Amino acid sequence: MKGPRRCVLCGGILGEPLFTNIRDRLRLSDRLWTFRRCQECGSGMLDPMPSQQELLVAYPEYYSLDQACYAHRVHRLLYALETHLFYGPIYHHSVRQVQRVTGLRGGRMLDVGGGTGHRAAFFQKAGFDCTVLDPDERALRVARERFGLRTISGLLETADLPPGTFDLITFYHVVEHLPEPVKTLQAAGQLLRPGGWVVVLGPVITGWQSRWLGARWIGFTEAPRHITVPSPEGIRRLLARAGLYLKAQASGSPLDEAGIFALSLLPSSSTPVAYTATRTAVRMLYRLSGAVLTLLLLPVADLACRVHRASIGVFFAQKPLQSEGSSSTHRTE
Numbered sequence: 318m319k320g321p322r323r324c325v326l327c328g329g330i331l332g333e334p335l336f337t338n339i340r341d342r343l344r345l346s347d348r349l350w351t352f353r354r355c356q357e358c359g360s361g362m363l364d365p366m367p368s369q370q371e372l373l374v375a376y377p378e379y380y381s382l383d384q385a386c387y388a389h390r391v392h393r394l395l396y397a398l399e400t401h402l403f404y405g406p407i408y409h410h411s412v413r414q415v416q417r418v419t420g421l422r423g424g425r426m427l428d429v430g431g432g433t434g435h436r437a438a439f440f441q442k443a444g445f446d447c448t449v450l451d452p453d454e455r456a457l458r459v460a461r462e463r464f465g466l467r468t469i470s471g472l473l474e475t476a477d478l479p480p481g482t483f484d485l486i487t488f489y490h491v492v493e494h495l496p497e498p499v500k501t502l503q504a505a506g507q508l509l510r511p512g513g514w515v516v517v518l519g520p521v522i523t524g525w526q527s528r529w530l531g532a533r534w535i536g537f538t539e540a541p542r543h544i545t546v547p548s549p550e551g552i553r554r555l556l557a558r559a560g561l562y563l564k565a566q567a568s569g570s571p572l573d574e575a576g577i578f579a580l581s582l583l584p585s586s587s588t589p590v591a592y593t594a595t596r597t598a599v600r601m602l603y604r605l606s607g608a609v610l611t612l613l614l615l616p617v618a619d620l621a622c623r624v625h626r627a628s629i630g631v632f633f634a635q636k637p638l639q640s641e642g643s644s645s646t647h648r649t650e
């Protein structure tokens with residue numbers, strides 16, 4: 318029964334270990350992890366896979382985190398500043414990019430794994446009729462109460478949603494976390510109307526950061542939350558297996574790109590570590606060092622995006638209208 322481990326993206330056979338002894342950057346998992354490379358699509362993949370229990374303890378409590386970000390006057394100020402200067406522009410970039418590539422100016426949108434709804438709120442403001450789906454009910458409470466978003470608690474595969482009705486289904490930093498991404502993307506295909514769009518954004522193993530930082534890159538140190546670190550080819554094949562056709566490929570926001578490089582070098586500057594540090598001064602110092610490094614890295618990140626060496630890839634795929642075949646992929650940006 319037990320053959321060679323297969324790639325969950327393309328179905329290819331996994332080859333030699335890529336990196337061993339990877340430690341979770343948030344230290345929520347105390348195990349050491351190994352990534353192997355798929356011989357077919359070149360994606361990185363955890364082997365062995367984490368168990369359900371290992372995944373359960375490896376996710377930070379996003380609700381408590383959100384509360385921590387708003388708990389104290391200093392936190393609120395810091396968080397408002399971060400939202401204004403960092404997250405806001407990144408989410409705004411997402412909306413503009415989707416509008417430009419897909420031509421959509423509104424319509425029914427489902428944001429899969431959208432958690433507290435910060436990004437979805439930007440889409441809602443731009444005219445999309447947005448629903449956030451997430452397994453974390455407490456995170457969804459924030460999406461409802463703070464942003465007035467419609468929410469569904471659970472997994473896409475089992476969600477009670479009307480098939481063939483969505484114009485846009487987005488996966489922002491989600492696919493790399495999925496143990497069975499083909500099933501999830503197939504479920505998305507069912508929910509889309511013919512001609513509807515799927516957007517997948519996440520880390521790609523072919524970017525400059527994976528080359529420069531190797532095992533220190535956040536794409537890998539997010540193990541075991543990151544089950545895969547896809548290659549663009551891996552994403553293309555995944556989408557094709559789900560009956561979706563890749564139409565365009567782009568880079569993420571240079572700010573996001575610079576941010577993940579900074580987080581790779583300074584793991585303690587990440588939200589789950591910094592906002593739960595015991596002393597306010599320590600928290601401020603962590604976040605400030607991350608922000609300064611992000612700004613310093615911005616020109617390099619911007620260049621990487623321009624020369625198509627970005628470490629965050631965005632993939633735009635469409636459900637065929639009827640018996641439409643695969644057509645050429647355009648690089649946008």
Ligand SMILES: [Zn+2]
Binds near residue numbers: 327
């Ligand atoms: Zn593969």
